[in-house]
Amino acid sequence: MVQSVLITGIGSGLGKALAEAYLARGIRVYAIGRICPRLLQEEEHLHFFHCDLKRTDEIKEKLLPMIRGNRFDLVILNAGILGGIKPLTQTDIEEIEEVMRLNVWANKELIDLIAQEAEAKQIVGISSGTAVNGSKGWGAYSLSKSALNMLLKVYAKELPHIHFSTLAPGVIHTPMVRHIIEEVDEEEYPSAKRLKEGVIQSSKEAAEKLLVTFQRLLEYESGSFLDVRTMS
Numbered sequence: 001m002v003q004s005v006l007i008t009g010i011g012s013g014l015g016k017a018l019a020e021a022y023l024a025r026g027i028r029v030y031a032i033g034r035i036c037p038r039l040l041q042e043e044e045h046l047h048f049f050h051c052d053l054k055r056t057d058e059i060k061e062k063l064l065p066m067i068r069g070n071r072f073d074l075v076i077l078n079a080g081i082l083g084g085i086k087p088l089t090q091t092d093i094e095e096i097e098e099v100m101r102l103n104v105w106a107n108k109e110l111i112d113l114i115a116q117e118a119e120a121k122q123i124v125g126i127s128s129g130t131a132v133n134g135s136k137g138w139g140a141y142s143l144s145k146s147a148l149n150m151l152l153k154v155y156a157k158e159l160p161h162i163h164f165s166t167l168a169p170g171v172i173h174t175p176m177v178r179h180i181i182e183e184v185d186e187e188e189y190p191s192a193k194r195l196k197e198g199v200i201q202s203s204k205e206a207a208e209k210l211l212v213t214f215q216r217l218l219e220y221e222s223g224s225f226l227d228v229r230t231m232s
Helices: 013-024 056-067 093-117 141-157 175-184 190-197 203-217
Strands: 004-006 030-032 047-049 076-077 124-128 163-168 223-226
Touching: 004 013, 004 093, 013 124, 013 203, 030 056, 030 175, 030 190, 056 076, 076 093, 093 163, 124 141, 124 203, 141 163, 141 223, 163 203, 175 190
Parallel strands: 004 030, 004 076, 030 047, 076 124, 124 163, 163 223
Antiparallel strands: none
């Protein structure tokens, strides 16, 4: 039974909805991010730690007091950024590195800290179908999510006492998706049109589904990449 969960990126969207869902069940939530939503600040079982995860050089120092000696039944690596939707030929290395810093390297720093200073039963990275689809315009994001998948696959071999998975949660109505719907040219980038025409879950709907899905992930081989839309 899950009693203690660590979630990154609870300021909005899926991370916020996951925190709310676990807190509603009386589960302790350790949250990491730049912003703690006002309605969550008074929650008895929420332990919020301010940290800008893009500043990877500060992660270990800032989060050590929270991580050291703790035990997490589930760690959800949710924090991430989209980056620009544009051709790779128009995307410079600095833009890609900014996306990689949060979507990949921050997670490496956090996993290393947990492995050295705490106990964790299960670690799940929130990934995306773009990690394998290679859609036009999604270069930086696709590269980062593909790297995240492999990062956790390698850790599954090196840290066999922890169960690792990466999971594509489906399309969720988050600020990231809202940006794509409202601002990305669907004629130039067909994947944006498919996204708009497909099923878009609310953050709350997705969170409720994922609470069950996270437990099901333990049935799969550690290091697996799975998509909620194709799980049987």
